[in-house]
Amino acid sequence: MPDGSPILRVREVSKSFGAVAAVRDVSFDLYGGEAHALVGENGAGKSTIVNMLAGVHRPDAGTIELDGHPQDLSTPAAAKAAGIAVIYQEPTLFPDLSVAENIAMGRHPLGRFNTIDRTAMVQRADQMFGRLGVSIDPNRPARGLSIADQQLVEIAKAISADARVVVMDEPTAALTAVEVERLFKVARSLRDGGAAVMFISHRFEEVTALCQRVTIMRDGRHVSTDLLSDLTVDAMVRKMVGRDLGALFPKQDVEPGEVAVSVRNLTRDPVYADVSFEVRAGEIVALAGLVGSGRSEVVQSIFGVDPRDSGTVEVGGRILPPGSPKRAMAAGVALVPEDRRQQGLLMELSIERNVTLPRSRSLSQLGFLTGSRERRSAKEWTERLKTKYGRLSDEVGTLSGGNQQKVVLAKWLATKPKVLIVDEPTRGIDVGTKAEVHRLMSSLAADGVAVLMVSSELPEVLGMADRVLVMREGRLVAELRRAEATEEAVMFAATGQEAAS
Known part of the structure; x- marks a missing residue:
């Protein structure tokens, strides 16, 4: 267990959609300076947890606390104001605006006569990319950026807003190996800078490469939170699916026909x-x-x-x-x-x-x-x-x-x-x-x-x-x-x- 108090605490949250209980009584903590994985089968409730942290859904029951204080994350703006940033698998940039404008969205620096200070806006974007160790032209339009670069722009938005909790939801699904490693380098720098990083992925090799702890969900419920060093991949899989998986590649020998x-x-x-x-x-x-x-x-x-x-x-x-x-x-x-x-x-x-x-x-x-x-x-x-x-x-x-x-x-x-x-x-x-x-x-x-x-x-x-x-x-x-x-x-x-x- 990390030293100190958690930045974010999720306490017995539940959320239903009609007759379907998506999340039931789930609890876990996120600590600064740590990457924490959230894993589970599709339908286990991971996306619902992410959307509650992002202010998209409100919990039906339970609380979300920051620094020990309950938060009302009733809108995405409220979540951002609380210091929570979500990086989705499919980024949500405005394609016809510049990279700098996307980063500054909602927080544009103002100059004389309350007009947007575009020089300061570009300089701020450059500073964010410098902190991330990447090179992206702040003046270029977002349209045409690769998925990997779009995600880096989303991360720049997060750190420009001083986000203390960064949630990365399947960020590597569409990336090449080189792009994944660049993203991990950025994620480690966020973690080592004191942010709490929450990482959702189906790829166990990525979870073990980046994270220190893992929370496992099954059928909308919390199964366990463990140190990754205490778990094997087989043990994680058994907890996720509630059974021994058996052969992942159950190939039958068949005599080919016509x-x-x-x-x-x-x-x-x-x-x-x-x-x-x-x-x-x-x-x-x-x-x-x-x-x-x-x-x-x-x-x-x-x-x-x-x-x-x-x-x-x-x-x-x-x-x-x-x-x-x-x-x-x-x-x-x-x-x-x-x-x-x-x-x-x-x-x-x-x-x-x-x-x-x-x-x-x-x-x-x-x-x-x-x-x-x-x-x-x-x-x-x-x-x-x-x-x-x-x-x-x-x-x-x-x-x-x-x-x-x-x-x-x-x-x-x-x-x-x-x-x-x-x-x-x-x-x-x-x-x-x-x-x-x-x-x-x-x-x-x-x-x-x-x-x-x-x-x-x-x-x-x-x-x-x-x-x-x-x-x-x-x-x-x-x-x-x-x-x-x-x-x-x-x-x-x-x-x-x-x-x-």
């Missing part, structure tokens, strides 16, 4: 060129490679979302025309996209409507889609995927990230595809849900579905794929059978480096 999808000389200049491969029924084939290697663009072209300049895609002996997802779906192809919020779901629609959208015509009678048939179908598939929700009529945007991913999977699995394309199937979801998704993929392959998977997680690639196809700079550069695929072999191919002899 060729389900054949890709020949697919080219889209300058994104990728001359890409050829096959996936057989019952096979799981992984497309690996660095971010920007062309993996996602290839699978989007196969499904018809993105154009292609030349080449053919053949499914079940039928050549698919370019640019026609409708024809791909009719041939039995399904695509679970990487960006579930922008490409996989209609966030303002209900869970049941999202699940049944690709099959609305087949579920209709005399041209009308009846609520009862839609509800029965959605209920069947959400239950098969163990999706946690209040009511099927709830907006899909109310679900946790992992449960949104299950809805996307349910939506496409309900079409009973012959070829399932999954792009980053477990990004941003917890370890328990990852095991469920992997089990489902293995089961589908065993039933004869051809699975084409894009993944940036090497353990997932090696644990689930029968074959690994490696892309580099838009070209297919290696094909590795399961027995010969290692982390080193994949990375050497992805980077173009020669293995040491």
